[in-house]
Amino acid sequence: MTKKTIIGAILATAFATTLATAQDFPSKSVDYIIPFGPGGESDVTARFQQPFFKDKFGQDLVVSYKPGGGGAVGWSQLNGMAGDGHTIMGINLPHIIVKPKQGEVGFQTDDITAIYMFHYTPDAIVVHADSDFQSLQDLIDYAKANPKKTTFSGSGKGTANHIAQVIFDDLADIETTYVSFKGTGAAVTALLGKQVVAEWGYTTVGAKQGDKVRMLAVAMEERHPAFPNVPTFRELGFDMVSGAYRGIAVPKSTPEDVRMQLSDMIRDINSDPAFQKQMLDGGFALSEVGYGADMDAFMASKSAEYLAAAKSAGVID
Amino acid sequence: MLEHLMSAFSPLNIFLALLGVAAGTIIGSIPGLTATMAVAVLVPITFSMQPDSALILMGAIYTGAIYGGAYAAILLNTPGTPSAIATTFDGYPMAKRGDGDLAISIACLASVVGGLIGALALLLLAPPLADAALAFGPVEYFWLAVFGLSLIAALSEGEFLKGVIAACFGLLLAMIGISETSAEVRFTFGSNTLLGGIEVVSALIGLYCIPVLIDLVATPDRHLNPAETQRGFRLVEAVTTVLKNKWNVLRSSLIGTFVGALPGAGGSIAGLVAYSEARRSSKNQANYGKGEPGGVIATESANNATVGGGFIPTLVLGIPGTPPDAVILGALLVQGVRTGPTLFSDGANIVYTFIFGLLLATILMLPVGLLIGRFAYGAIVKAPKSALVPIVAFMTVIGAFSIRNNLSDVIIMIVLGIVGWVASKRGFSVSPIVLGLILGRIAEQGFVQSWTIGDALGDLWGQFFGRPLSLIIIAMTLLTFVYPFMPKLKELFSKSAPPPESERERASGGAVARDVVSFALFGVLAAVAIVQTGSLNEEAAVFPRTIAIGMAVFIAIAFVRLLLTRSVKEVSSPGSTPRRISVPVIMLGAVLLIPVVGFGLAGALMGLALIAAAQYERLKAKPMFILAASVVLVIFLFSFGFKDILGVPLPSGMF
Numbered sequence: 013m014t015k016k017t018i019i020g021a022i023l024a025t026a027f028a029t030t031l032a033t034a035q036d037f038p039s040k041s042v043d044y045i046i047p048f049g050p051g052g053e054s055d056v057t058a059r060f061q062q063p064f065f066k067d068k069f070g071q072d073l074v075v076s077y078k079p080g081g082g083g084a085v086g087w088s089q090l091n092g093m094a095g096d097g098h099t100i101m102g103i104n105l106p107h108i109i110v111k112p113k114q115g116e117v118g119f120q121t122d123d124i125t126a127i128y129m130f131h132y133t134p135d136a137i138v139v140h141a142d143s144d145f146q147s148l149q150d151l152i153d154y155a156k157a158n159p160k161k162t163t164f165s166g167s168g169k170g171t172a173n174h175i176a177q178v179i180f181d182d183l184a185d186i187e188t189t190y191v192s193f194k195g196t197g198a199a200v201t202a203l204l205g206k207q208v209v210a211e212w213g214y215t216t217v218g219a220k221q222g223d224k225v226r227m228l229a230v231a232m233e234e235r236h237p238a239f240p241n242v243p244t245f246r247e248l249g250f251d252m253v254s255g256a257y258r259g260i261a262v263p264k265s266t267p268e269d270v271r272m273q274l275s276d277m278i279r280d281i282n283s284d285p286a287f288q289k290q291m292l293d294g295g296f297a298l299s300e301v302g303y304g305a306d307m308d309a310f311m312a313s314k315s316a317e318y319l320a321a322a323k324s325a326g327v328i329d
Numbered sequence: 330m331l332e333h334l335m336s337a338f339s340p341l342n343i344f345l346a347l348l349g350v351a352a353g354t355i356i357g358s359i360p361g362l363t364a365t366m367a368v369a370v371l372v373p374i375t376f377s378m379q380p381d382s383a384l385i386l387m388g389a390i391y392t393g394a395i396y397g398g399a400y401a402a403i404l405l406n407t408p409g410t411p412s413a414i415a416t417t418f419d420g421y422p423m424a425k426r427g428d429g430d431l432a433i434s435i436a437c438l439a440s441v442v443g444g445l446i447g448a449l450a451l452l453l454l455a456p457p458l459a460d461a462a463l464a465f466g467p468v469e470y471f472w473l474a475v476f477g478l479s480l481i482a483a484l485s486e487g488e489f490l491k492g493v494i495a496a497c498f499g500l501l502l503a504m505i506g507i508s509e510t511s512a513e514v515r516f517t518f519g520s521n522t523l524l525g526g527i528e529v530v531s532a533l534i535g536l537y538c539i540p541v542l543i544d545l546v547a548t549p550d551r552h553l554n555p556a557e558t559q560r561g562f563r564l565v566e567a568v569t570t571v572l573k574n575k576w577n578v579l580r581s582s583l584i585g586t587f588v589g590a591l592p593g594a595g596g597s598i599a600g601l602v603a604y605s606e607a608r609r610s611s612k613n614q615a616n617y618g619k620g621e622p623g624g625v626i627a628t629e630s631a632n633n634a635t636v637g638g639g640f641i642p643t644l645v646l647g648i649p650g651t652p653p654d655a656v657i658l659g660a661l662l663v664q665g666v667r668t669g670p671t672l673f674s675d676g677a678n679i680v681y682t683f684i685f686g687l688l689l690a691t692i693l694m695l696p697v698g699l700l701i702g703r704f705a706y707g708a709i710v711k712a713p714k715s716a717l718v719p720i721v722a723f724m725t726v727i728g729a730f731s732i733r734n735n736l737s738d739v740i741i742m743i744v745l746g747i748v749g750w751v752a753s754k755r756g757f758s759v760s761p762i763v764l765g766l767i768l769g770r771i772a773e774q775g776f777v778q779s780w781t782i783g784d785a786l787g788d789l790w791g792q793f794f795g796r797p798l799s800l801i802i803i804a805m806t807l808l809t810f811v812y813p814f815m816p817k818l819k820e821l822f823s824k825s826a827p828p829p830e831s832e833r834e835r836a837s838g839g840a841v842a843r844d845v846v847s848f849a850l851f852g853v854l855a856a857v858a859i860v861q862t863g864s865l866n867e868e869a870a871v872f873p874r875t876i877a878i879g880m881a882v883f884i885a886i887a888f889v890r891l892l893l894t895r896s897v898k899e900v901s902s903p904g905s906t907p908r909r910i911s912v913p914v915i916m917l918g919a920v921l922l923i924p925v926v927g928f929g930l931a932g933a934l935m936g937l938a939l940i941a942a943a944q945y946e947r948l949k950a951k952p953m954f955i956l957a958a959s960v961v962l963v964i965f966l967f968s969f970g971f972k973d974i975l976g977v978p979l980p981s982g983m984f
Contacts, residue, residue: 043978050369051655059663063376072373074976078733080525081507085733088521115514117507118521160785169512189785191467191778194509197648197655201592204646205463208782220647220669294662327512 037097037270041072044260045101047086049079052195053133053216053296054102054258060290061130064281081117082168083107087261088118095265097274105129105257106318109311110170113319113328126311127271128278129259129301131291133214135176135231135252136242137164140206141224148228148248151210155186162188165202166212167195170327172256173212175318176231178325183250214255215239219295231255237292257299257314275303333678336381337685345386346690350697353393357400358705360407360534361728362975364394365652370975372660380664381679385686387660391653392444392636392690395596396698399436399629404429404553404709405721407538411530412596412632414763415604417537418484419617419624426620427554429710433702434567435622436629437695439578442571443630444691446582447589447637451644452684458638459645462590467782468792470593471775472802474768477598479810480605484618484760488898490887494851495757497880499765500772501858502527504873509770510777513869516861522737531729531742532766536759538725539746543912545718547904549945552717555710562699570622577607577623578630585631589638592648596632596639597767603631609812637687644668644680715944719936719960722916726932727967731977739920747913755847756898773872780871836897844897848884855880911942928979929968936960 042065046054058075065073078086086101087108093099103126112120137148145151155162166173169192177190191208193199196217203211204224211217215236218227227242231254235244245252260278262271281287282298291298301310322328336342356367368387375383398410403420416436423432450458465473478496485492505516506526517523545552571578581603588599607627608617617624639650647669649655661668672680709717729742749759783792793799836844858877862870891897902909919935926934937957948956971977 049652049655050365051649051652051658055655056659056662059372059659062373063663066373075369075372076734076976076978077369078735080528080733082509082512084507085521085525085735088524111512114512116517116519117514117524161787163782163785169510171512189781191781192510192512193778194774197592201463201642201646201648202466202778204648205466207466220667222669224646224669290663290665 037273038069038071040098041074042097043099044073044075045086045099046075046077047079047083047102049077049195051197053214053256054104056294057131057258057291057296058102060287060294061278061281064284064287065277068280068284069277082111082171084111084117084119087124090119090261091123091264093263095263095267097262097266097270100127100260100262100274103259103261105314106170106172106175106322109315109318110175110322110328113322114170121311121315123264124261125264125266125271126259126261126307127303128275129257129299129307129310130278130282131296132255132257132299133172133216133295134236134255134297135172136213136215136218137180137228138203138211138213138217138221138225139209139228140203141226142206143210143226145210145228146226148243148245151228152184152186155184155188159187160189162186162210163191163208164188164210164212165191165193165199165208167199168192170322170325172214172254173199174327175321175325176252176254177212179252179254179321180245180250182324183252214295215297216295218242219293232297236295236297238295254317255297259301271303278302333681334685336678337385337682337689342382342385342686343689345382346389346686347693347697349386349389350393350690350694351701353390353395354397354694354698354701356390357394357397358409358701359724359728360401360405360409360538361530361725361731363410363530363652363732364391365656366731366975367391367394368653368656372656372663375660376663380661380666381682381686383660383664384657384679384683385690387653387657388636388640388683388687389690389693391657392633392687393694393697395632395636396437396440396444396629396694397701398632399440399625400433400702400705401538403432403436403625404706405538406541407725408533410596411533411767412600412635413628414533414597414760414767415600415628416625418604418628418760419619419621422618422620423622423625424553428620429553430560430703430706431563431566431570432622432625433706434562434564434699435570436625437698437702438567438571439581439626439629440633440698441691441695442578443582443585443633444636444694445688446579446630447586447634448684448687448691449637450586450634451637451640451687452681455641455645458587458590458641461587462592462642463646464798465591465593466796467775467778468796468799469775469802470591470771471779472799472806473591473594473598473602474772474775476605476802476806476809477601477768478764478772479806480601480764481761482810482812482814483605483608484758484764486618486756486758488756488758490883490890491755491757491898492761493883494848494880494887495752495759496761496765497876497883498851498854499762500769500876501765501854501873501880502532502762503766503769504773504858504876508773508869510774511866511869513865515865515869515873516858522735522741525733526770527741527745527766528729528732528735528738529767530732531738532745533763534725534729535742535745536749536763538721539743539913539916540750540753540759542718542722542725543746543750543909544902544904545714546908546912546939546943547902547906549714552714553710562703564699571626574623574626577611577626580610581607581627581631582634585634586638588631589635589650590641592642592646592650593771595651596635598771599631599635599638600628601764603627605809609809633691640687644672713956715940716956716960718912718943719939720963722912722939723932723936723964723967726916726920726935727928727971727977727979730928730979731971731975734978736920736923736980740917743913743916743920752847754900754902755844756900757847776872777868836895836899840897840899841891841895843899844891845888848888848891852881852884855884908942912939915939915942923980927981928972929965932964932968933961936964
């Protein structure tokens with residue numbers, strides 16, 4: 013037996029083993045833990061994925077909730093869970109970047125093994141349909157004339173909504189007041205009840221509330237297909253493309269090949285036209301950041317961006 | 330309209346409604362299994378169903394679970410779901426005096442009426458009620474929470490100062506974890522578990538149920554005395570009682586419908602508000618809290634009315650009214666049904682089919698609920714103590730675990746149980762703690778948001794006291810707060826002078842010393858909280874600091890009063906102290922074993938140890954074996970059900 017064949021045999025065995033583990037997966041239902049309560053964007057998009065997962069990969073995707081601490085309870089426990097790919101958890105940006113810098117929350121950003129960021133909800137300024145503000149300029153003019161009095165509702169502090177408010181105040185040179193609510197639902201309720209002047213929300217709010225609300229601008233590179241009449245901030249002269257990104261992560265102990273396979277599976281669901289239509293109709297925007305170099309580069313650039321904004325928002329030191 | 334009625338009443342839908350109500354009632358009766366969880370487990374199943382059938386099934390489970398919560402509240406003093414908190418106030422005293430069967434039948438009737446009124450409001454008045462709910466801003470939520478807290482006066486069992494101190498303690502407990510409005514980490518003492526705060530459902534189980542278990546093992550007496558004669562459902566009596574309370578039922582159902590329609594409130598607050606109003610306007614006010622059927626009627630009609638009420642913002646605004654609604658909303662989105670403003674205007678037939686389905690499920694709840702209630706009553710009354718204690722203890726452990734799949738929640742539950750037991754023996758009743766815990770975050774969020782908005786507009790006073798809706802709630806609060814003191818005020822102005830101080834019973838030196846110690850302990854807690862708020866930003870600090878300072882002031886007043894009057898309220902606790910202590914010790918020991926040997930085995934060992942703690946007469950080998958085997962069997966069945974049917978990831982340990 014030559015040296016070559018031995019090496020070849022070893023390589024082949026190694027390859028076969030990898031193949032075997034990869035083929036074994038998923039061998040049972042996959043637990044998909046949402047570190048929030050039901051009804052939010054993380055839950056809804058997980059529910060969208062659920063039937064496609066079952067169709068494509070033959071196993072159930074079981075959604076469960078582990079709410080608390082704005083996601084911190086779930087993420088701080090992620091690495092203690094079984095790392096065989098059958099446990100995955102929803103992750104959100106900027107949460108996993110900003111939270112660890114706000115205090116002792118039981119995890120660091122680097123502890124989280126992000127596999128795929130599959131969508132984002134672009135930031136948007138939303139006003140009540142009865143509002144006098146027809147355009148973004150109307151709102152800016154009012155805010156300039158009445159410093160602080162333009163109240164925005166939004167979901168939480170140090171969140172995408174809050175950071176968007178800080179960035180935009182800076183870009184437009186205005187001073188507004190941000191009122192933090194528990195979740196998007198409560199922030200929308202405050203807007204519909206006219207408790208606040210406007211809301212820093214997402215395009216999903218526009219999709220859900222229909223003609224009860226009006227979006228003044230969206231923080232996307234191009235207009236959202238579901239809202240062809242709503243301008244982007246860029247068109248109006250404000251360089252702002254932002255939102256909350258959502259994806260999935262696995263426990264640190266999950267093997268490399270399973271990580272890759274999961275990444276490909278989520279990509280597979282994302283490329284299904286029926287899934288895409290559901291997401292876009294709901295006001296979401298798809299994003300395709302897979303495991304590996306892509307994800308590293310994405311996390312690095314987003315970290316720099318969010319941390320700078322959070323610093324000027326005063327939510328971190 | 331008629332076609333929707335017809336499609337709602339298809340044989341399949343009737344079957345699903347029946348199945349849903351029965352399953353929901355059973356799930357709701359188990360403390361820790363909530364309606365939210367029951368509905369969430371169902372979601373994937375509904376993907377393969379027609380949207381209307383899926384909705385009817387989920388609605389039926391939801392409505393059944395809210396009713397089922399009454400069983401544990403009445404028979405074990407433990408709300409099966411948070412909505413049933415106020416059911417314990419009168420339901421358990423009724424059961425204690427032998428009227429548990431009557432209380433359950435009354436709860437069933439009240440739930441059906443409340444559920445029907447809520448569903449009819451959803452059918453006929455949804456859009457205007459949704460608009461009315463939107464008028465509720467942060468300030469109104471703040472005052473609503475304060476209104477809920479005003480119940481302390483009624484619930485502190487004659488010890489008003491102790492009640493207020495207990496409520497402050499509950500409010501501080503609610504502040505633990507990451508603050509919703511400021512994102513600051515508060516009072517966690519470095520613990521990751523506390524980041525998410527104290528989980529309300531497990532805290533409820535601990536505070537209400539563990540003290541019952543502790544006292545159960547102390548004496549050989551039966552838990553509840555069985556009726557001497559066969560009395561059936563006592564339906565005639567129940568119907569008569571409900572008819573006597575017809576205004577109470579109507580008012581409570583309307584309160585429940587409206588509070589349910591408020592996206593930030595929910596069933597527990599609806600029950601508390603309805604209870605408070607029923608008590609205030611009742612002729613039998615003095616009996617409330619001592620087994621007055623009106624209290625059960627108020628809570629149960631209100632919390633089932635929140636089911637219909639909660640669907641109003643869910644379907645009209647696309648904003649979930651209650652947590653189970655949030656799950657249902659998600660399931661609907663996947664089905665391609667878009668809730669929100671367009672749903673009703675599109676003449677969407679699915680909505681009407683669903684509402685008729687909900688009405689149908691509510692009506693079916695009458696026979697189903699009465700039958701299951703009869704069974705639950707029989708099981709709890711007939712079970713020997715040495716079977717009841719281990720099984721209920723295991724249910725509290727698995728229930729507290731499954732809410733967040735977290736063992737630390739179980740430990741918190743047991744510790745709070747010990748706190749609750751000690752506090753109640755010292756005259757601090759548990760209910761004010763629970764009020765503080767439930768209402769704390771709502772009050773704080775409303776307060777900070779109103780402050781931010783008022784500050785931005787430069788009109789703080791107008792924000793808090795200038796809105797008509799707020800003023801109405803403030804007036805109601807004052808009424809409720811002052812009402813319990815009315816007899817005393819009358820006494821003051823009437824001829825008959827109150828008994829002079831000297832005639833009051835003076836407590837022994839030991840009792841006074843024990844009260845001093847308990848005040849000192851609460852004082853230390855308040856001091857720790859005040860010191861800790863020093864390192865927080867103003868937004869996160871203002872509310873807990875105010876509460877802690879208020880708590881310190883009340884402790885000081887209570888202390889001075891104690892020295893002056895030497896009057897101490899102690900609740901005596903006859904029976905075996907070692908047995909009492911063994912209950913929380915065994916439970917804590919089992920929890921520590923779970924990661925090592927797994928949930929089922931640790932549960933079985935706990936069950937066996939608790940049998941020993943609760944068994945008084947010596948049993949022969951055979952009956953002893955039957956007892957032990959059946960307890961272990963029930964525990965394994967529960968573990969299996971939670972793990973394999975409900976999908977709860979129970980730790981399996983090394984085996």
